[in-house]
Amino acid sequence: MALEVEDLRVHYRTLRGDVRALDGVSFGLADGEIMGLAGESGCGKTTLGKSLIRLDGRMRHVGGRAVLDGGELPIADDKAMNRRRYRDVSIIPQYSMSAMNPTRKIGKLTADLLRAKGESFRELRPELVRRLELVGLSEQVLDNYPIELSGGMKQRMVMVLSTLLDPSLLIADEVTSALDVSNQKAVAETLVRFRELGFVKSMVVVTHDLSLVYQIADSIMIMYAGRIVEKGPADTIINAPRHPYTRALIEALPEVGLEYGDRRLKSIPGKPPQLLNPPTGCRFRDRCELAHDRCIEDPPAVDLAPDHTASCWKVVD
Amino acid sequence: MLELQNVWKSYRVGALGSKKLTAVRDVSFSVSRGEVLSVVGESGSGKSTIGKMVLQLIPPTRGAVRLDGREVTARRHSDRKAYYRRVQGVFQDPFSSYNPIFKADRVFDAVRESFFPGLKRAEWQDKVDRSLTSVGLEPGAVLRKYPHQLSGGQLQRMLIARALLLDIELLVADEIISMLDASTRIDVLNLLGALKERGLGVLFVTHDLSLANYISERVIIMRHGAVVEMGATGKVFGDPRHPYSRNLLASVPQLHRKWSDAATEFEDLEPDGDREADPAPLARVGADHWVAAAA
Numbered sequence: 001m002a003l004e005v006e007d008l009r010v011h012y013r014t015l016r017g018d019v020r021a022l023d024g025v026s027f028g029l030a031d032g033e034i035m036g037l038a039g040e041s042g043c044g045k046t047t048l049g050k051s052l053i054r055l056d057g058r059m060r061h062v063g064g065r066a067v068l069d070g071g072e073l074p075i076a077d078d079k080a081m082n083r084r085r086y087r088d089v090s091i092i093p094q095y096s097m098s099a100m101n102p103t104r105k106i107g108k109l110t111a112d113l114l115r116a117k118g119e120s121f122r123e124l125r126p127e128l129v130r131r132l133e134l135v136g137l138s139e140q141v142l143d144n145y146p147i148e149l150s151g152g153m154k155q156r157m158v159m160v161l162s163t164l165l166d167p168s169l170l171i172a173d174e175v176t177s178a179l180d181v182s183n184q185k186a187v188a189e190t191l192v193r194f195r196e197l198g199f200v201k202s203m204v205v206v207t208h209d210l211s212l213v214y215q216i217a218d219s220i221m222i223m224y225a226g227r228i229v230e231k232g233p234a235d236t237i238i239n240a241p242r243h244p245y246t247r248a249l250i251e252a253l254p255e256v257g258l259e260y261g262d263r264r265l266k267s268i269p270g271k272p273p274q275l276l277n278p279p280t281g282c283r284f285r286d287r288c289e290l291a292h293d294r295c296i297e298d299p300p301a302v303d304l305a306p307d308h309t310a311s312c313w314k315v316v317d
Numbered sequence: 318m319l320e321l322q323n324v325w326k327s328y329r330v331g332a333l334g335s336k337k338l339t340a341v342r343d344v345s346f347s348v349s350r351g352e353v354l355s356v357v358g359e360s361g362s363g364k365s366t367i368g369k370m371v372l373q374l375i376p377p378t379r380g381a382v383r384l385d386g387r388e389v390t391a392r393r394h395s396d397r398k399a400y401y402r403r404v405q406g407v408f409q410d411p412f413s414s415y416n417p418i419f420k421a422d423r424v425f426d427a428v429r430e431s432f433f434p435g436l437k438r439a440e441w442q443d444k445v446d447r448s449l450t451s452v453g454l455e456p457g458a459v460l461r462k463y464p465h466q467l468s469g470g471q472l473q474r475m476l477i478a479r480a481l482l483l484d485i486e487l488l489v490a491d492e493i494i495s496m497l498d499a500s501t502r503i504d505v506l507n508l509l510g511a512l513k514e515r516g517l518g519v520l521f522v523t524h525d526l527s528l529a530n531y532i533s534e535r536v537i538i539m540r541h542g543a544v545v546e547m548g549a550t551g552k553v554f555g556d557p558r559h560p561y562s563r564n565l566l567a568s569v570p571q572l573h574r575k576w577s578d579a580a581t582e583f584e585d586l587e588p589d590g591d592r593e594a595d596p597a598p599l600a601r602v603g604a605d606h607w608v609a610a611a612a
């Protein structure tokens with residue numbers, strides 16, 4: 001196992017109480033596994049990614065742990081994490097492209113980043129250039145300002161940078177959502193290539209585009225309201241999902257060629273619960289067609305196959 | 318209602334604006350009442366730039382943007398205000414629309430100050446709550462929070478809710494669904510669908526071709542700042558004539574077909590050339606179907 005996360009609980013402190021953005025999250029990631037991570041907006045995907053990299057000031061590690069390559073990640077200890085960050089675990093954050101300082105050339109930005117990590121730009125430059133060429137960028141881009149690169153070029157640039165030190169785990173948070181479909185494809189295929197070349201061992205690819213991540217992922221994990229509801233091989237999750245939320249989410253994906261005038265797409269009625277004082281029991285209860293008495297208790301995570309788990313009372317029987 | 322005629326836009330980039338980048342080249346199209354026009358195309362092809370010009374955030378370098386026949390470059394404050402009562406926008410990258418040091422719902426206050434100064438507190442709150450609910454947000458979960466306390470999709474939907482507070486005629490929606498899960502996307506699209514039936518015109522910039530097909534009657538495909546193909550959605554997506562359009566459609570990820578199963582042959586495309594030159598002219602290839610001559 002490259003990564004093992006056990007009962008991870010990370011809350012946001014607010015004046016009104018704790019927002020339980022990760023409320024008992026457990027999963028494993030095998031060596032070389034590319035896992036897609038999806039779920040409703042606000043369910044905790046970015047929080048999960050950040051928890052494995054850097055807790056911001058308001059995040060509180062309440063319980064559980066994460067083990068990377070056999071060693072525990074010191075999640076709550078920012079200093080200790082600093083030694084692991086970028087080297088062992090790296091992230092491409094949501095909106096990293098628009099976060100690039102527009103007044104600094106890309107080469108300068110890169111040098112700043114490496115210096116902050118105690119690495120030498122001069123020494124790493126040949127490898128950097130080699131990898132840029134691999135993703136179709138010339139050394140020339142180091143002399144460009146971020147605004148001069150297209151979205152796809154910028155995203156490939158960010159991918160090369162974030163994996164330059166060959167981290168074991170890469171978290172890619174919505175890296176394709178701002179790109180056109182051709183560039184989405186190129187970026188997704190680059191992720192696979194990076195794994196093949198050993199630039200990174202395993203990956204968590206956070207996305208809302210299930211049909212895209214299905215193209216490249218070995219497994220897919222679905223979250224709902226701070227918890228994991230299902231994880232399994234990509235084919236199983238797309239073609240034979242078991243959890244009612246996963247089923248509803250997959251059904252909400254548009255078929256190619258559908259028109260508003262002909263037939264309405266149907267969303268999942270209702271809203272997810274608030275994560276400040278969430279209700280007990282299954283969090284999908286209010287929206288679930290199969291909900292029954294038992295669902296007021298927390299459903300167990302049921303192993304349906306060695307690599308397929310769903311947390312729902314209905315899959316128990 | 319909205320009309321762009323031979324619009325060009327160049328930016329100055331680099332140290333002291335030493336370089337020029339032509340982002341939009343000779344673009345003409347119109348959006349009618351009750352019509353959703355989708356704009357799709359390459360990243361960096363000028364889609365957001367068009368949206369910004371329609372919203373008067375930047376002026377065109379050449380050409381005209383008109384609303385009901387009147388040019389929209391309003392100089393007077395009162396004209397601008399009148400314009401924004403009719404036209405609102407929601408932008409890609411929701412984070413940039415918020416000021417991190419203020420609570421996120423401050424974006425609503427500006428609308429109240431400008432357009433509803435007389436409304437009672439409770440009535441205003443009710444209006445905001447209804448708008449939030451219509452985009453699938455629980456008011457209690459998002460109000461009185463700072464931007465960093467909300468997820469990308471929540472911030473995005475608050476901006477949509479803000480745009481819908483006013484009874485507008487035209488909405489510029491730039492990638493408003495990319496940050497949302499599949500179910501919430503449908504809610505937002507069906508909401509746009511309902512509003513369009515009541516007469517709203519929408520300039521809908523998106524990367525999701527299936528959803529563009531779902532919601533829009535007409536579509537524009539852009540590359541290198543220019544239109545390569547446009548027309549009725551069914552025609553353009555059903556019978557794409559430009560090689561770029563065909564490549565784009567072939568890249569759409571599908572659930573029943575993996576990229577790795579059927580290696581698609583991509584066609585060679587013209588490289589980016591002199592952006593100052595006129596782009597290839599559009600030729601009519603059918604009823605409401607135009608395509609740029611491919612070299």
Ligand SMILES: Nc1ncnc2c1ncn2[C@@H]1O[C@H](COP(=O)(O)OP(=O)(O)OP(=O)(O)O)[C@@H](O)[C@H]1O
Nearest residue numbers: 012021041042043044045046047466467468469470
């Ligand atoms: N600093 C914070 N304080 C309080 N609540 C927060 C904070 N940051 C995030 N949250 C809440 O935690 C929940 C999880 O947020 P997160 O950003 O992880 O969601 P997400 O799954 O990545 O959503 P999206 O798909 O929209 O990006 C959300 O409900 C959000 O409102």
Ligand SMILES: Nc1ncnc2c1ncn2[C@@H]1O[C@H](COP(=O)(O)OP(=O)(O)OP(=O)(O)O)[C@@H](O)[C@H]1O
Nearest residue numbers: 147148151328330340359360361362363364365366
């Ligand atoms: N303020 C600016 N100054 C200089 N150049 C700019 C500015 N804004 C955009 N550009 C450039 O203009 C071109 C068009 O950008 P625009 O944002 O309109 O593209 P887009 O089609 O919306 O792309 P995406 O799909 O990535 O959002 C790009 O090359 C971009 O780098």
Ligand code: SF4
Nearest residue numbers: 282285288295312313
């Ligand atoms: S546990 Fe109950 S409410 Fe939850 S998904 Fe299963 S059946 Fe539905």
Ligand SMILES: [Mg+2]
Nearest residue numbers: 045046094469
């Ligand atoms: Mg997120």
Ligand SMILES: [Mg+2]
Nearest residue numbers: 364365366409
């Ligand atoms: Mg854009």
